[in-house]
Amino acid sequence: MASDKQLTREEFDVLAEKFGISGDPAYIDELFSQVRGVFIGAQAIREIDVTNVETDMAFMPRVN
8 A cells, every 4th residue: 555545445444354353334434434544644744844853862761
């Protein structure tokens, strides 16, 4: 699947079958809607321009 293409219902159904996901059709419809939302959010993140942005230092947890 190309990164600029939306996840289709047919692609979702194939993936769900491969991963053994099944259930009530209403559940599968809701799951598809949520997964598409994740794909849309991921696309928005990929489009963030981080050119010339310094990375933050590594997270160092505080020890008590």
